[in-house]
Amino acid sequence: xxxxxxxxxxTLEGDLNSKTSHxxxxxxxxxxxxxxxxxxxxxxxxxxxxxxxxTFTSRYDAERLGIRGAAxxxxxxxxxxxxxCSYKTLRRIIRTYEQMSNPKYLLxxxxxxxxxxxxxxxxxxxxxxxxxLPVDMYVSGCMPRPESxxxxxxxxxKDISNGKASSWQKxxxxxxxxxxxxxAVLGKTVEPSYEADWYLYDGGx
Amino acid sequence: MFNxxxxxxxxxxxxxKRDDLYKxxxxxxxxxxLIDFVGDSYNxxxxxxxxxxxxxxxxxxxxxxMLTTIDRRSTxxxxxxxxxxxxxxxxxxxxxxxxxxxxxxLAEMYGxxxxxxxxxxxxxxxxxxxxxPLRREFDTLEFVNNHLTFREGRDDNVDTKVExxxxxxxxxxxxxALKKAKEEAEAKKIQEENQDGK
Amino acid sequence: MIxxxxxxxxxxxxxxxxxxxGLYRNITARFQRRFGPPVYQSFVDSIKFFLKEDSTSHGWxxxxxxxxxxxxxVMTLFFIPLFNTGxxxxxxxxxxxxxxxxxxxxxxxxxxxxxVGVGGNPFGVMxxxxxLTRLFALEMPFYIAVIAIMSLxxxxxxxxxxxxxxxxxxxxxxxLFIGALFSFIxxxxxxxxxxxxxxxxxxxxxxxxFSGKFxxxxxxxxxIFTFAKLVLMVxxxxxxxxxxxxxxxxxxxxxxxxxxxxxxxxxxxxxxxxDFLLKVPTIISIVGLILATxxx
Numbered sequence: 001x002x003x004x005x006x007x008x009x010x011t012l013e014g015d016l017n018s019k020t021s022h023x024x025x026x027x028x029x030x031x032x033x034x035x036x037x038x039x040x041x042x043x044x045x046x047x048x049x050x051x052x053x054x055t056f057t058s059r060y061d062a063e064r065l066g067i068r069g070a071a072x073x074x075x076x077x078x079x080x081x082x083x084x085c086s087y088k089t090l091r092r093i094i095r096t097y098e099q100m101s102n103p104k105y106l107l108x109x110x111x112x113x114x115x116x117x118x119x120x121x122x123x124x125x126x127x128x129x130x131x132x133l134p135v136d137m138y139v140s141g142c143m144p145r146p147e148s149x150x151x152x153x154x155x156x157x158k159d160i161s162n163g164k165a166s167s168w169q170k171x172x173x174x175x176x177x178x179x180x181x182x183x184a185v186l187g188k189t190v191e192p193s194y195e196a197d198w199y200l201y202d203g204g205x
Numbered sequence: 206m207f208n209x210x211x212x213x214x215x216x217x218x219x220x221x222k223r224d225d226l227y228k229x230x231x232x233x234x235x236x237x238x239l240i241d242f243v244g245d246s247y248n249x250x251x252x253x254x255x256x257x258x259x260x261x262x263x264x265x266x267x268x269x270x271m272l273t274t275i276d277r278r279s280t281x282x283x284x285x286x287x288x289x290x291x292x293x294x295x296x297x298x299x300x301x302x303x304x305x306x307x308x309x310x311l312a313e314m315y316g317x318x319x320x321x322x323x324x325x326x327x328x329x330x331x332x333x334x335x336x337x338p339l340r341r342e343f344d345t346l347e348f349v350n351n352h353l354t355f356r357e358g359r360d361d362n363v364d365t366k367v368e369x370x371x372x373x374x375x376x377x378x379x380x381x382a383l384k385k386a387k388e389e390a391e392a393k394k395i396q397e398e399n400q401d402g403k
Numbered sequence: 404m405i406x407x408x409x410x411x412x413x414x415x416x417x418x419x420x421x422x423x424x425g426l427y428r429n430i431t432a433r434f435q436r437r438f439g440p441p442v443y444q445s446f447v448d449s450i451k452f453f454l455k456e457d458s459t460s461h462g463w464x465x466x467x468x469x470x471x472x473x474x475x476x477v478m479t480l481f482f483i484p485l486f487n488t489g490x491x492x493x494x495x496x497x498x499x500x501x502x503x504x505x506x507x508x509x510x511x512x513x514x515x516x517x518x519v520g521v522g523g524n525p526f527g528v529m530x531x532x533x534x535l536t537r538l539f540a541l542e543m544p545f546y547i548a549v550i551a552i553m554s555l556x557x558x559x560x561x562x563x564x565x566x567x568x569x570x571x572x573x574x575x576x577x578x579l580f581i582g583a584l585f586s587f588i589x590x591x592x593x594x595x596x597x598x599x600x601x602x603x604x605x606x607x608x609x610x611x612x613f614s615g616k617f618x619x620x621x622x623x624x625x626x627i628f629t630f631a632k633l634v635l636m637v638x639x640x641x642x643x644x645x646x647x648x649x650x651x652x653x654x655x656x657x658x659x660x661x662x663x664x665x666x667x668x669x670x671x672x673x674x675x676x677x678d679f680l681l682k683v684p685t686i687i688s689i690v691g692l693i694l695a696t697x698x699x
Contacts, residue, residue: 009438030454037444037451061437063428066444071607072526074459074614077451088331101458101614115356123338123348124330128356185352187332 009064012154027163034077034103035161036066038153041076041100045093046083048109048143055146067153073099078156081133083143084112084119085126087185091192094182097133104168105136105160107152110143117142131181134167134174206247214239228282236285237295240270248274249281252301257311261341264289266315270297287317296321314339405495409481412494413627416480419651420626421446423633427662434666445622452619459614461522468518469613469620475511476628479504483635485650487565487643500559501549504635508590511628512538515609522612530608533673534599537589540677541596544684545586548579551692552639555699561635565643573640578691580640585684587636589676591629593665596676633657 040062044052056062056069070076073096081093097106108129111117116127129135136159139152159165171178182190207219210229218230231239243249249272258267265286272281287294296319297304308319309328316337319325327333336343425442432439459465482499485492512534519527552572556564573580589596600608610621633654637644641657644650671679 033447033451033454037448039448058435058437061432061439063432063440063444064438066440066447068440068448072611074612075452075607075610075618077455088329091331099458102456120355121346121349123343123345123352127349127353131354187334189332192331 012065012150031161031163035157037077038065038067038105038157039070039075039077040067041073041079041096042069042071043073043079043096045081045085045089046110046112048080048082051109051143051146051149052080052082055149060146060150062150062153065150065153065157073097074101076100077103078105078107080107080109081113081129081135082109084110084117084122085129086124087126088124088192090126090132090182091186091190094133095191102168103166105156105165106133106167107137107139107156108135109139109141109149109152111140112142114138114140126185132178132185134170134178136165136167210239210242213242225279226282227280228284230284230286233285233287233294236270236283237297239283240272240297240300243272243281243283247281249279250275251277252297252304252307253280255297255304255307255311257315257317259289259315259339259341260286261289266292266317268294268311268317292317294319298322298324313337316340408491409494412480412485412492413477415485415492416627416630417623419654420623420628420630421449423629423655423658424626427658430659430662431666434663445626449619449622449626452614452622453616455615457615457617459522459612461612464521465518465612466617468515468521469617469624471514471518472511473620473624473627475507475514476624476631478510479507479635480627480631482507482561483631483638484562484565484643485634486645486647487562487638488645493562496561501553501561501564502559504561505546505549508632509538509542511624519609519612524612526607526611527609530599530611534609536673537596537599537676537680540680541586541589543586543681544582544688545590547685547688547692548583548586549639551576551579551688551695555695561638562643565638568642571640571642576691576695578687578694580691582684582688582691583636583640585680585687587632588661588664589680590632591661591665592625593661595665595668595671596680597665597670598673598676629658630654 040052040056042052044050054060056067062068073079077100079093079097079100085093097104108114112119112125113129113135116122116125119125120127126132137152137156139148141148144152156165179190207221207227211217211219214229214231214235216229216231216235220228222228229239251273253271253273254269256269256271258269260267266289268285268287270283272283273279292315294317296308298308298319299321305322305324306328308317308322309325311317312319312322312325313327313330313333314337330338335348338345422442424445425440428444429439429442481494482496482504484494484496512531516531516535519531552564553559555576556567558564558567592600600610610618613621634650636657637650637653641653644653
């Protein structure tokens, strides 16, 4: 009987290998590959980003489950919305999300993304993330510890290998709905402008 | 120093808050000459902050310029009152470079127009079209209820003051009930003791 | 017959490239006191990227970049003989010599530079600039060592060089080996010369705009290229290999040394690495060259 660390590893992986329902074996294999290799965009949108470094480094080591950081949205599979999400951040998240290539997944951390959390009466943060972007998995807590984030990842991996995580398809099918909600809070121009103001006046770059 | 300021700038409102912290209130016309004066004569050459307080009851903003000496030992606050409606203030960005970003902050949060600031656009908000959010007539709760949707099951989007009052009243009633019960119990005890004594 | 040979060489390089890359991740993880991913993780990653849709489009030149890189890696592999005895797994090595291989080593990065330049991603362009700057410095000690080996053994044919070593070149000419090893660490993209793809500074460098199938192609390319470079190094300095087990042992020992070295050191900046490579390893190589010619 293995103990300690190895036992934890087996428990986590055993959970992943539980029975799945699939149309055929090609489908099963594709989903298995997708679930076992997850590149997470290294982009912190709120205070919860502070829990991500321990998740990916030596202490909690998400890489043993195939979860790994990616530097650019072109290569990422998962974007983590970690915590409260102001309008200004939402613009950037939407642009980043749309730059990622399919299939892509969205993991939302913290009570702020679920119902506004402690920013429930803030004029500048959104209260329900799923109105603006499709969410595959919510991890509750304020903030969720790395253990919970790993649990969330494993639940997401299970969904992927079952073929249930299809939020990117939902986003494409209901694009008008999401766009309408985005425009309601962000105005007609949802995309952020590329210009940074310190370029423009003397003393800038 | 203070006598000089009192005489030259026609003010009596000089407060010495600490050994190293002074505050002077002057009319708006005299603010900039006072800033020049304390900078040139008393070495208050660094602009620390520009702050604004919204006195909605008196219908004015209190703008405070905080200046520090070069050795960072002493701070001088210069306060002035300006009207709340269509506020226009001369910009300090020609004299102090750092004033530019402070004025941008105030312009965005209070809707104050700083004349002469070339870069007066939004600092932390983007495309904000409603009332500037730190003005006190801006009701945050009402704005949130009008513009954003809450998840069902979350019903604490109510006025916190009223809610706190209600909770306090409940607590108080409980406490009183407890006290009453205690008193009754004691009275009963005394009665029983008296009966035993007889 | 030669076609079957080439296909088998490709399959061996692909398998062992990914195996080594998986081991690299696992061993690095152990160095950092963590469990690390399974050995097949890199393979799973590359297959996953093959299954992804492409969302970018920057014209045909952009897509040509990874393809040129891949063909550069495969051609390098084909011109390096795996074994120095026997008839099989010689590839095309009898048609081309060491000069061609040295040329092909540079083909990949140059092709990639063309593709990335068209993509217009500033981080990609930055990474390519760093990569090419570093490449010039990397070539210096490596070429000196390789040319010395070539002139000492009197042949530019890799099989001949590998066969003629009764004792390993690394033991007879240690300074040349050390000089070349510094460049080799840089060529493998290991610390301290890994500034090209630094994830924090240039967002994974040249690859930052590539996604989906083209990124998978780049990953396979790097796996195959790694194996090809290891075999070249073994052929030139470690006496080649007469059998499969010897080849795997020698390449793996070399690989293990490279990753252990990489895990120990931090990252040089571009000017620092150029400075270092042009000073220390180059001087070591030159001294080695002088000593070797003097003694022979």
